[in-house]
Structure formats: C-alpha cells, structure tokens
Amino acid sequence: MRANYHTHSKWCHHGTGEIEDFLESAVNAGLEEIAITEHVPHKDNLDYNRMWWEDFIPFDQSLEKAIQKYRQKIKIIKGFECEYYPEEIETYKMFQKEYGYELLMLGQHRAGKNREFDIFAPKGQKELQAYADAVCEGLSTGLFRFLAHPDVALLDYNENKWDPVCEKTMRQIYQCCEKYSIPVEINANGIRGQRRYPDKNAFILSKEYDLQYLINSDAHFPEAVYDEAVQEAERFAKELDLPLLEKL
Ligand SMILES: [Zn+2]
Ligand SMILES: [Zn+2]
Numbered sequence: 001m002r003a004n005y006h007t008h009s010k011w012c013h014h015g016t017g018e019i020e021d022f023l024e025s026a027v028n029a030g031l032e033e034i035a036i037t038e039h040v041p042h043k044d045n046l047d048y049n050r051m052w053w054e055d056f057i058p059f060d061q062s063l064e065k066a067i068q069k070y071r072q073k074i075k076i077i078k079g080f081e082c083e084y085y086p087e088e089i090e091t092y093k094m095f096q097k098e099y100g101y102e103l104l105m106l107g108q109h110r111a112g113k114n115r116e117f118d119i120f121a122p123k124g125q126k127e128l129q130a131y132a133d134a135v136c137e138g139l140s141t142g143l144f145r146f147l148a149h150p151d152v153a154l155l156d157y158n159e160n161k162w163d164p165v166c167e168k169t170m171r172q173i174y175q176c177c178e179k180y181s182i183p184v185e186i187n188a189n190g191i192r193g194q195r196r197y198p199d200k201n202a203f204i205l206s207k208e209y210d211l212q213y214l215i216n217s218d219a220h221f222p223e224a225v226y227d228e229a230v231q232e233a234e235r236f237a238k239e240l241d242l243p244l245l246e247k248l
Helices: 019-028 053-070 086-099 125-140 164-179 188-192 200-206 222-226 228-240
Strands: 033-039 075-082 103-106 184-187 213-216
Touching (some): 019 033, 019 053, 033 053, 033 103, 053 075, 075 086, 103 125, 164 200, 184 228, 188 222, 188 228, 200 228, 213 228, 222 228
Parallel strands (some): 033 075, 075 103, 184 213
C-alpha cells in the first residue's frame, strides 16, 4: 500500500491517538500519502459517534499543526467521511471551500428519510434498499471521490448469509459506481473487527462491472494505518484479482 485515504483519530469519539501519531505511523510504514478523514461533524450533533460540531475548530488547528510538522515527510490530505444527507450537502461544500477539506468520501452509516436505519443494526430488505438508494443519490452529487465500505449494509442482514436481496443491493450500488466512475473501497477495518465486510460474494459480483478498487485501512488507532488487516485486504484483492488504484 502506497497511500491510505481513510483515517480516524481520537477526535471521532470512537478512535484513539493524536493526529501526529497517525502521520508518524504512516511515515514508518513508508506510505507516500495519507488522508485524515474524520466522520464529518453535523450542526445538530445528531449522530453521537462522530466529531462534535464545536470541536471542529480545535480539530482543524490540530490537523494544520500536524501537517506543518510532517509535510516534508509525507503528503497529507484533509478530508472527511460523509453520509449523504441532503440537508448537510451545503455544509460539506463549506468545509471544502473554506477549510480545504478537499477529499470527501461517501461512508453511509445511516439511511432512511429521517436517518432511522442504522447500518450496524440488524436489517431486512427495506433497510438494504434504503441504503442502496442513499448511496446512489449521494454519488450522483459528484461530491464524493470514492465509496467507503460499499457492502457495509450486508452486516447483520439475513444472518450474514448471501441471498438475492444482497445481490440486488450490490448490483444497484456497483451500477452507480460504474456510471459515475467512483472507486470502491476494500475496507481493512471490517477485517480488523472480524465483521462481514469486505464480503467475498459481494466483491466477486463486483467483477461484472467496470470498477476500480482502493484498499484503505479505516484506521481508528495509529498502529492500524498499515497492519495485518491491511495486508489481509491486499491478499483479498489479489485472490479475487481486483484492479487496484494505488493512489487517487
Ligand atoms: Zn469510525
Ligand atoms: Zn471510517
């Protein structure tokens, strides 16, 4: 791996480590680029598990300081992991324009009109459909550079068994990625947490589409930037012969 575009720190409230520790870890692993991509803050702080709105300025200052310190050693990109919530799009654009958060990725952790479906809760067909619809609408905005953990919604659906609904969901998502030329992520944090994703059946199916793939650590602690889980993701990609994008 030459670059990692998916990194969280203590600022997201479910990770640990200072930003500088992640940069140090990336430099030690020999990476050429790293994007720091907290879960984007929302004014209403409705999703508890993310950076709080009032933490943004101190976070941004801390990130700028870390960038100054490490900029000679590694290319550092400011980014955010975002859900597609139509009412938040203007705020995402504001972070891009006014604060330089150039790399926005789509990481949809909730779906439904009122964000009522939690991606980590048990799900049925209705929830999967809502997830695929949100992802496709989100990608159609042209704001997002890649799709994080495309198959995350399969987690806790149908006792984690593959079925025609999984196939339909993933086909809808891959069609959108293909249409808008959006790379799909092979997420090492799913491997690290022994979760369902990356789902082998989902990625075998993805080969029917013209897609590019990105391995990301989705690190939530500094040592995870390039760890055994990332190496497992590399083996996964090799085994399935998925064409990897080394850098964005
Ligand atoms: Zn996270
Ligand atoms: Zn993430």
